[in-house]
Amino acid sequence: MSRLIIGAMVRTVGAYPSGWRVDGAHRDPRDDAAALRRTAEIAEAARLDYLFFGDWLATGPELEHREPHLVARIDPLSAITYLSALTSRIGLIATANTTYADPYALARATASIDLLSGGRAGLNLVAGADPESDANHGRDVREPADTRYDRAAEFETVLRRLWDSFEDDAIVADAETGRYLDPRKLHPTRFQGAHVRVAGPLNVARPVQGHLPIVHSGTSPRARLFAARSADVALVAVPGIGRAAELREELRALAFESGRDDRTLKVVAPVLPVVGETREHAQSIADRLTELVTVAEDWPDAPPPGFPSERSLAHLAGLVGIGLEGFRPDDPVSPGLLAACSPLGVELAALVAERTGRVVGSDAPPTFRHLVVTATVHASMIVGTSEEIAAEFAAWADAGAVDGFNVLSATQPDQFAAFATGVVPELQRLGVFPREYEGSTLRDHLGLERPANVHSASRLLVE
Template sequence: MSHLILGAMVRTIGAYPSGWRYPGAHRDPRLDADALRRTAAIAEEARLDYLFFGDWLATGHDLEFVDPYLVARIDPLSAVTYLAGHTSRIGLIATADSNFADPYTLARATASADVLSGGRVGLNLVTAVDPRSAANHGRDFHTTNGSRYDRAVELEQVLRRLWDSFEDDAVVADVASGTYLDASRLHATDFHGEHLSVAGPLNVLRPVQGHLPIVHSGTSPRSRLFAAQSADLALVAVNDLAHAVSIREELRALAFESGRDDRTLKVIAPVLPIVGETRAHAQALAEDLAELVQVAEDWPEGPPAGFPAQRSLAQLASHVGVDLSGRSPDDLVGPDLVARFGEAGQVLVEIVAERTGRTPTGERPPSLRQLLVAASVNASMIVGTAAEIADEFEAWADAGAVDGFNVLSAVQPAQFEEFAFQVVPELQRRGVFPTEYEGTTLREHLGLERPDNVHVTGGDPNLAVARR
């Protein structure tokens, strides 16, 4: 069995909408430096492959209800550079939006971070765009949205050429001859595309890894094609094991058809484990978190402006196919009501039973709030003991569904510590995850070889086209 890749998606106030409300949770962004150092120390002690920092280039009061961690957060490249000085082995992946990133500036910052960290930095290129982000960069939303993948393709090509500006031995530093640089080993970029134009060369040495590992996430066919052709890691949200298997097979096939070795594309699934000492304990934690999620009916006069419309009993009624007028979110759901639910409602009942142990026919029936939270909060949750979560991870690995997992923690730091110090050792005991770092760079952690310089080998098939 091949080893799983395990990374942690860092959200300092938790990855669940109500996680920051849980007792003992980190909730003050002004103290994020402390939280980041603690998270990094725990992750490195557990031997995780990387820490992953997502991003969103706007903020607003509405985000506190949907994704509170997006309200105020540290810039990903700043976080990565900061933690490079507080860690020694773990990989550090930062996010950049390909819609707005200046290629020379991004190449310079990422190459610098890779050199300073000893080769431990990765780059997550996202193509998502929303009107606020576009406005923050002086761009028209519709124009930006329409060309986002074409620009992303160009950016990925330009970054690799800029990173390869210096050959590995371009700096001679020969004291006797007085030769510092072998000019024949410094290469211009000379890229002139539809969206980007860059002269180069970059004024930073080639990254330790040659090219930083590139990550991409998305669900659309165009996103999957970009990941298959250009990414080293594809982050893919999946519904279940069978869905994961089909997505991984699709991505690998697209990678093969594009002319690359499909084994070099690693497919990673995000997952939010709720870890308890017993299954009942884990389910109680999941139930408490759901109870702390606010819904529209919690405000008798109506929810605040910007509150998500899908988090209401009206939306739940539409989902389950039953009129819920006049009911309270905390009303219990018995068998008579469930019998009237449509198929989607029946699935919700099963999800809540799996997460909380509550069933309509049991002593503790679920509430409408719990069904509503399950329907409106997008989280791929696994609830159970460390052994049960390890069982699930191992089953997915055995089925060839994924190459690894991007782990989110509902509550920081408590749930992250439970995963790091309970689940990871269980995976190591089973031989699914290594007990020690076997390499020094992020590429080595991910099982990726160091690429050749495209200016030397002509490894970039678009290089000649770009120079016309």
């Protein structure tokens, strides 16, 4: 059975829209320093491979109901710099957007963090754009996806060349001779692309890892191609084990066709486990999270501007194929009403039963809120005990569906601690996750070799 990569996607106010509302949950981003410190301590004690920080370059009141964790958050590079001083072994991955970032500044910051952390930094490159972020960066025109990915490809190439500016032994520092630098081993970048132009060299020594591991997320054809050609880790959301195995094979085939060793591409899936002492306990946690999610009909007149339009009974009616006029969000779903639903409505009810234990026709039936939330809050949830969740992870590993999981926690700190202290030991018992760190760098944790410096490799060929 394969060794799984296990990392945690950090969202300090929880990864579920209602996670911050649960008793004892972290709520205030002004106290994120304490929350990050606590998360890192728990994660490193569990021997997790990395902490992962996503990003969003704008904010607004509409995010309160859609994605509360995006309303206010610490800059990812700042977060991993802070945590690098508080941890000693765990990897730290920050997100940067190639549409808006400057490649020289990013190469300098990330090389510095890798040196300061002893080789534990990683970089998630994204290529998105939206009007709010455009406005925040003084841009008037939103570029098409193909153009953004063309820039991302050049950006990734430039990052690696900048990181390779210094060969590993370029700094001689010979006090007797007074010779500090071997100038033959400091290399300009001289990159002139259609979207990126950088002279170089970088004024930071080569990172401990040579190149920071690069992550890319997305399932669009262009995202898959970028991940296969340019990333070390592809982060892909998949609906089930069968599709995951297919997508992993597709990505590795694209990697092979691009001329790289396809075994060096790691495929990791995001997952949101809800952990309980018993299955019923876990279902009660998922049930409470669902009950705390607002839907449009909770307001007597209309929801606030920017509220997710699909999170409503009106939208649900279109999905399940029946009229829901006159019903309220917390009205129970009856057997007769379910019988009139489309196959999708029946599937939603079955998923609600699996996650929350609420069964149509029982003493505890699901409500319309349960159906709305299950249909519109997209999270790859696994609900159960530590043993059940670990067994599901191991089954994915055994099937070759993924190389690992990026774990989200519905609430902080309770659900993250439940995963780290409950599920992780079970994974270790099953032999799919190590009991101790097996290396010192993020590349070690991911099973990746340290790349050769492109300049020294070229010189050896000439010599």
